[in-house]
């Protein structure tokens with residue numbers, strides 16, 4: 723694993739950060755994560771020193787990101803890009819399919835196993851099996867069968883979760899940010915840990931923007947660099963801010 727990631731350049735780059743597994747350690751429940759207070763301080767500093775070229779790009783809805791990162795309200799993409807808050811504070815929502823029919827198709831499985839949890843979002847539905855890992859294949863099969871009847875969704879198999887999401891991805895959201903101030907013209911650096919982040923790496927590192935992807939943890943990836951865990955990401959953010967303050 724490459725640990726020699728150079729600090730990204732706060733003054734010149736645009737930073738895109740995944741949330742779960744990247745900024746915070748994974749937790750047994752979606753609402754059980756712990757946000758280190760230092761993270762809030764660092765994000766605030768980076769936002770100031772980059773003229774606002776910092777965005778969170780997550781599978782979580784925007785309101786959850788705002789809750790966990792309070793008092794910050796950063797530019798952000800939620801639900802894998804289905805909703806987006808621009809740097810000037812506008813909320814843009816992609817048209818998304820209704821999840822109710824899909825939910826009804828999944829409920830019999832969830833209701834008959836206490837270790838399964840359904841997370842309902844606007845236009846997406848996550849089936850968590852972290853507490854019933856032996857049911858992984860059942861969850862995948864059930865979701866795939868349900869999606870045969872609900873064509874508006876893409877299946878995403880993440881960390882202990884199988885999710886139906888709209889046909890939009892994090893790469894679309896990153897590209898949209900990069901066409902707007904203050905992101906436009908900056909080199910994108912995208913940091914993420916899961917399969918949903920590969921679309922972000924692809925856009926960041928592609929010919930158009932010529933940036934960098936940094937994968938957190940193990941597993942196959944197209945990202946050019948890698949860091950071990952959220953503690954290492956915190957270290958990278960800290961170092962980047964320090965480099966900026968010592969270079970004037």
Ligand SMILES: O=P(O)(O)OC[C@H]1O[C@H](O[C@H]2O[C@H](CO)[C@@H](O)[C@H](O)[C@H]2O)[C@H](O)[C@@H](O)[C@@H]1O
Nearest residue numbers: 741742748749750751752780781782881882883
């Ligand atoms: O794109 P991300 O910011 O990484 O969000 C991905 C999903 O994160 C959450 O689920 C994951 O984290 C939970 C808390 O650590 C964990 O309990 C769960 O097993 C993980 O899959 C969130 O609940 C999802 O909505 C996000 O899509």
